Amino acid sequence: xxxxxxxxxxxxxxxxxxxxxxxxxxxxxxxxxxxxxxxxxxxxxxxxx
Numbered sequence: 436x437x438x439x440x441x442x443x444x445x446x447x448x449x450x451x452x453x454x455x456x457x458x459x460x461x462x463x464x465x466x467x468x469x470x471x472x473x474x475x476x477x478x479x480x481x482x483x484x
Contacts, residue, residue, distance in 0.1 A: 460466065
């Protein structure tokens with residue numbers, strides 16, 4: 436468990452937390468909501484929508 440105390444591996448906890456929260460959001464169906472909003476914002480900025 437020496438790698439938990441090593442400062443060079445602390446970024447790994449952030450990556451694991453990000454993957455966990457991304458998976459939780461995808462499990463709740465939030466991925467399609469965010470993707471739809473992102474597409475609409477891009478289309479409005481370009482002037483197509």
